[in-house]
Amino acid sequence: MAKLLTIQGGKPLQGEVHVRGAKNLVPKSMVASLLGSEPSELRNVPEIKDVEIVTNLLTIHGVKVDRDATSGVMTLDPRETYSAEHSEIDAYAGDSRIPILFCGPLMHKNGEAFIPDLGGCRIGDRPINYHLEVLRNFGAVVDKRATGIHISAPRGLRGAKLELPFPSVGATEQVLLTAVLAEGITELKNSAVEPEIHDLIAILQQMGAIITVYTDRTIRIEGVSRLSGFRHRAIPDRNETASWASAALVTEGDIYVRGAAQRDLTAFLNIYRKIGGEFEVDDEGMRFWHAGEPLKPLVLETDVHPGFMTDWQQPMVVALTQAHGVSIVHETVYENRFGFTQALTRMGASIQLHRECLGSNPCRFGQRNFLHSAVISGPSKLTGTDVDVPDLRGGFSHLIAALAASGTSNVTGIEIISRGYEYFIDKIAGLGADISISER
Ligand SMILES: CC(=O)N[C@H]1[C@@H](OP(=O)(O)OP(=O)(O)OC[C@H]2O[C@@H](n3ccc(=O)[nH]c3=O)[C@H](O)[C@@H]2O)O[C@H](CO)[C@@H](O)[C@@H]1O
Numbered sequence: 001m002a003k004l005l006t007i008q009g010g011k012p013l014q015g016e017v018h019v020r021g022a023k024n025l026v027p028k029s030m031v032a033s034l035l036g037s038e039p040s041e042l043r044n045v046p047e048i049k050d051v052e053i054v055t056n057l058l059t060i061h062g063v064k065v066d067r068d069a070t071s072g073v074m075t076l077d078p079r080e081t082y083s084a085e086h087s088e089i090d091a092y093a094g095d096s097r098i099p100i101l102f103c104g105p106l107m108h109k110n111g112e113a114f115i116p117d118l119g120g121c122r123i124g125d126r127p128i129n130y131h132l133e134v135l136r137n138f139g140a141v142v143d144k145r146a147t148g149i150h151i152s153a154p155r156g157l158r159g160a161k162l163e164l165p166f167p168s169v170g171a172t173e174q175v176l177l178t179a180v181l182a183e184g185i186t187e188l189k190n191s192a193v194e195p196e197i198h199d200l201i202a203i204l205q206q207m208g209a210i211i212t213v214y215t216d217r218t219i220r221i222e223g224v225s226r227l228s229g230f231r232h233r234a235i236p237d238r239n240e241t242a243s244w245a246s247a248a249l250v251t252e253g254d255i256y257v258r259g260a261a262q263r264d265l266t267a268f269l270n271i272y273r274k275i276g277g278e279f280e281v282d283d284e285g286m287r288f289w290h291a292g293e294p295l296k297p298l299v300l301e302t303d304v305h306p307g308f309m310t311d312w313q314q315p316m317v318v319a320l321t322q323a324h325g326v327s328i329v330h331e332t333v334y335e336n337r338f339g340f341t342q343a344l345t346r347m348g349a350s351i352q353l354h355r356e357c358l359g360s361n362p363c364r365f366g367q368r369n370f371l372h373s374a375v376i377s378g379p380s381k382l383t384g385t386d387v388d389v390p391d392l393r394g395g396f397s398h399l400i401a402a403l404a405a406s407g408t409s410n411v412t413g414i415e416i417i418s419r420g421y422e423y424f425i426d427k428i429a430g431l432g433a434d435i436s437i438s439e440r
């Protein structure tokens with residue numbers, strides 16, 4: 001039965017939440033364990049849907065996964081892996097984007113892989129052409145079928161010289177997870193360099209991989225013939241941290257995020273401070289609050305790391321609806337990531353979407369028909385409404401808006417939010433929000 005979350009808005013969120021390992025790292029580290037000849041241990045693992053999906057996918061391929069939800073410690077033993085039945089894999093079609101990253105490890109282990117249709121947030125087309133192109137360059141044979149992709153390496157996988165058209169996070173991870181055991185040297189130009197990629201590289205290096213990252217977005221991987229296991233503590237989820245920080249700002253609250261780290265949030269914190277948020281840092285986490293003055297409007301462009309991360313955009317747009325003046329947000333990573341603003345407009349926000357690049361950085365979407373720039377005029381009084389969660393970050397930003405709004409909001413589709421936010425209902429309640437859950 002689906003859940004209905006009812007929010008009586010208008011109360012500042014105050015208190016503490018705990019953020020654990022990054023959604024955009026943990027499931028990929030779990031996939032990396034497949035490459036090892038020995039067991040691995042991953043710590044700081046959150047209880048999120050993507051972890052559950054990858055646990056199930058690894059299990060049907062023979063990996064023994066044990067995890068303790070409370071301590072966040074997971075062990076992964078890949079010593080008896082085998083090819084899974086297509087029908088078993090199909091059960092995970094449409095759930096997550098991670099299955100595409102099984103290609104390299106499964107080809108190394110079993111000579112072939114079957115990848116179901118991918119899921120993840122519907123925020124644009126999200127093609128996988130870069131993934132398939134790099135895999136072909138390693139020597140893989142790709143066979144697209146009605147229910148997914150069959151991929152095999154009849155003559156093994158060999159290192160290659162590669163260049164991505166755009167610094168894609170997933171395609172960079174695809175290259176890393178394939179090249180480490182491929183024969184010879186791989187050179188990837190225009191790679192993504194997100195912190196989660198550096199953490200994945202640290203894991204692969206522990207396993208025995210030889211990987212060099214150059215200053216110009218080039219990564220060089222010297223293939224080795226065997227990898228062992230790893231013992232690693234996942235970096236904290238910077239996107240969840242940014243979401244709670246935005247929630248503190250919008251609700252005029254004060255939230256301590258235990259487990260948060262400042263280092264990978266530089267671009268976010270600059271914007272946070274400019275708009276009128278304050279933060280302080282200690283060894284255990286970070287505190288975020290509204291500095292008291294009226295919020296200021298600004299111009300913001302999302303970008304690949306080290307720019308302002310696209311996954312911070314939606315919660316920040318909610319904050320900008322409360323700024324005094326006109327703000328502009330130019331989304332340059334996904335062509336269709338403003339769908340969530342429809343619900344904000346229904347709540348009273350003033351947001352106009354434009355096809356032009358309204359920023360200093362003309363992007364890939366400028367000459368095409370994509371509403372990828374937003375003009376936000378504030379401050380707007382937000383009023384509660386009924387919302388159906390469209391995607392992970394859009395959904396969380398709806399929660400923030402509903403928590404700040406006057407009146408009642410009824411939110412459906414909240415299961416999507418558990419893809420990336422563990423125990424988010426308990427956390428919101430713990431911060432003093434007036435909420436209730438019922439079955440529909
Ligand atoms: C599970 C995970 O880590 N998800 C993150 C990852 O998604 P993901 O790895 O899917 O995102 P990418 O960096 O690959 O996508 C960036 C852009 O490249 C395009 N593209 C990508 C691959 C491809 O084969 N062809 C292609 O055209 C995409 O449509 C998008 O416009 O990075 C994104 C960008 O930081 C984040 O928003 C997601 O939270």
Ligand SMILES: C=C(OP(=O)(O)O)C(=O)O
Nearest residue numbers: 097120121311392393420
């Ligand atoms: C887009 C996101 O995730 P995914 O790539 O898993 O859909 C996200 O975390 O905001």
